[in-house]
Amino acid sequence: MPKFAANLSMLFTEYEFPKRFVHAAAAGFSGIEYLFPYDYTPAQLKQWLDDQSLPQVLFNLPAGRWDQGERGLACLPDRQTEFQEGVHIAMEYANTLGNELMHCMAGIRPEGLSYTKALDTYLTNLAYATDIAAQHNRVICIEPINPYDMPGYFLQQSEQAVEIINELNRTNLKLQYDIYHAQRVEGHISHTLERFLTYIGHIQIANSPGRHEPHLGEINYDFIFHLVDHLGYAGWIGCEYLPAATTAEGLSWLRRYQPQRTK
Numbered sequence: 001m002p003k004f005a006a007n008l009s010m011l012f013t014e015y016e017f018p019k020r021f022v023h024a025a026a027a028g029f030s031g032i033e034y035l036f037p038y039d040y041t042p043a044q045l046k047q048w049l050d051d052q053s054l055p056q057v058l059f060n061l062p063a064g065r066w067d068q069g070e071r072g073l074a075c076l077p078d079r080q081t082e083f084q085e086g087v088h089i090a091m092e093y094a095n096t097l098g099n100e101l102m103h104c105m106a107g108i109r110p111e112g113l114s115y116t117k118a119l120d121t122y123l124t125n126l127a128y129a130t131d132i133a134a135q136h137n138r139v140i141c142i143e144p145i146n147p148y149d150m151p152g153y154f155l156q157q158s159e160q161a162v163e164i165i166n167e168l169n170r171t172n173l174k175l176q177y178d179i180y181h182a183q184r185v186e187g188h189i190s191h192t193l194e195r196f197l198t199y200i201g202h203i204q205i206a207n208s209p210g211r212h213e214p215h216l217g218e219i220n221y222d223f224i225f226h227l228v229d230h231l232g233y234a235g236w237i238g239c240e241y242l243p244a245a246t247t248a249e250g251l252s253w254l255r256r257y258q259p260q261r262t263k
Ligand SMILES: O=C(O)[C@@H](O)C(=O)CO
Pocket: 035, 060, 103, 105, 143, 145, 178, 181, 204, 240
């Protein structure tokens, strides 16, 4: 069965951030991911991981002014210096936390910025990020995100991501395949998993349309998890869903796939 990581930006938000690690371990998750580590020091985060003997799986590069609606900087021509600074900050965190994977958000393309100019900037920034990441043995992931939840987001489709990965031709640039976003935008989940398996560095899950637990919605995750195993996917599955009630109440699905973890 796949390895499941708890996304602490969405799960266990009933608790203060440090306590979420404890609850994720107790629930049986095998790893940790979240959007951003930057409110805490690398040493604090490492301690919370080590206390639960959990690995860090993934976090995002700095993504601009999140509270003001920014969703990444990578396609924005006037923010390249800030983007590059963010890459170095993220590497410092990863060097302490030990995660191989980092998600680089593309950003929202402003009205007035042409697709071509945004793409050009995105490619330049991804080249920079992957070059630096390679020096640290890290992998940069890019994730198509649906435009219903994130209007104007630059990277929306798997095919678009794969074209960009091919264009840059770097072994440490991978597709972060978030099955919830993919279902909202394009469907064809099983077909895409098979077709783009070699591009996929990380998978995330939630069901659609509500972005709730894997068993609550139109996607048959039982089928998907078996397919992923059958295909030989060796990476992580990040559980990035909005619990329909409390996180604990919604965890019955996990127990079906993974026995309780013993410390
Ligand atoms: O799917 C998502 O929303 C996340 O994986 C993310 O990194 C940006 O919000």
